[in-house]
Amino acid sequence: MSDQEFNPVAGHPVHLADGLRLILAPNPSPMTYQGTNTYLLGHKSIAVIDPGPDNDEHLAAIHAAAGDGDISYIIVTHAHLDHSPLARRLSTQTGAPIYGYGPAVAGRSAIMQRLAGQGLAGGGEGIDVDFGPDVVIASGDCVITDEWTLEALHTPGHIGNHLCLIWGDTVFTGDHVMGWASSLVSPPDGDLTDFMSSCEKLARIDARIYFPGHGAPVTNPKERIAWLIAHRRRRETQILGTLTSVGQTVDQITLAVYKDVSPVLIPAAKRNVFAHLVDLQQRGQITAHPDLQSDAVFTAKN
Numbered sequence: 001m002s003d004q005e006f007n008p009v010a011g012h013p014v015h016l017a018d019g020l021r022l023i024l025a026p027n028p029s030p031m032t033y034q035g036t037n038t039y040l041l042g043h044k045s046i047a048v049i050d051p052g053p054d055n056d057e058h059l060a061a062i063h064a065a066a067g068d069g070d071i072s073y074i075i076v077t078h079a080h081l082d083h084s085p086l087a088r089r090l091s092t093q094t095g096a097p098i099y100g101y102g103p104a105v106a107g108r109s110a111i112m113q114r115l116a117g118q119g120l121a122g123g124g125e126g127i128d129v130d131f132g133p134d135v136v137i138a139s140g141d142c143v144i145t146d147e148w149t150l151e152a153l154h155t156p157g158h159i160g161n162h163l164c165l166i167w168g169d170t171v172f173t174g175d176h177v178m179g180w181a182s183s184l185v186s187p188p189d190g191d192l193t194d195f196m197s198s199c200e201k202l203a204r205i206d207a208r209i210y211f212p213g214h215g216a217p218v219t220n221p222k223e224r225i226a227w228l229i230a231h232r233r234r235r236e237t238q239i240l241g242t243l244t245s246v247g248q249t250v251d252q253i254t255l256a257v258y259k260d261v262s263p264v265l266i267p268a269a270k271r272n273v274f275a276h277l278v279d280l281q282q283r284g285q286i287t288a289h290p291d292l293q294s295d296a297v298f299t300a301k302n
């Protein structure tokens with residue numbers, strides 16, 4: 001199914017597979033595409049994966065879709081405001097515990113902890129700072145019922161506390177891999193070094209289909225993840241190509257690389273460029289003067 005053919009109506013459950021339904025949340029935007037995909041796994045003992053934004057209609061739609069089944073688990077891929085906030089009210093109403101990797105800053109890399117400590121602020125990506133799971137799960141941890149088993153895979157990069165969830169030959173990929181867009185990686189919550197290794201980690205899982213946090217199911221997971229890795233490497237090559245011995249700022253590099261991008265997307269592009277520069281500096285390929293900061297001057301090494 002392509003993203004053009006995927007047109008769920010918010011609040012109306014879509015049958016995806018035996019025991020799996022999707023309910024689209026009513027929060028479309030340029031960052032969320034048609035809205036957040038909330039998944040209901042199971043009929044008797046239901047896991048709600050990514051309850052979505054704190055929204056009354058969406059909450060009612062989840063309860064209606066559950067019908068006679070019990071919502072017994074709430075599992076959150078990551079602490080962004082379009083994925084996690086409704087977990088708390090849903091948990092209070094159903095008694096179901098919330099599963100997740102940890103609060104929003106859990107899983108943050110050492111370099112991003114340092115940059116955040118030095119005052120690097122996020123780009124307004126909508127972090128759910130109040131998120132806290134009742135049950136902490138990490139890679140290899142499983143949630144097992146008579147009907148289904150989910151295995152967690154920690155995939156930091158989009159944000160440090162991001163989990164993918166493996167269900168047989170299917171993976172719920174959250175915002176790590178989607179079909180309609182490459183993921184946002186914005187420091188200090190986003191980390192490109194982690195993002196790339198999470199892509200490699202996910203590529204080693206032999207999956208038939210991905211169910212992402214936004215947009216249509218990804219029916220060619222191997223090709224999609226290979227494209228995503230190649231896309232990031234192409235971007236890295238472009239960035240390295242702009243670096244002269246004189247030194248370049250994030251603004252200069254962004255304007256050189258994103259020549260045809262609408263001005264409204266330039267702030268996000270700058271954050272993306274900085275994510276690449278941090279990764280390149282950490283890998284010893286470039287130098288930052290006077291220090292690694294978003295306002296530093298970057299030069300190629302050699």
Ligand SMILES: [Zn+2]
Nearest residue numbers: 078080158175
């Ligand atoms: Zn997200």
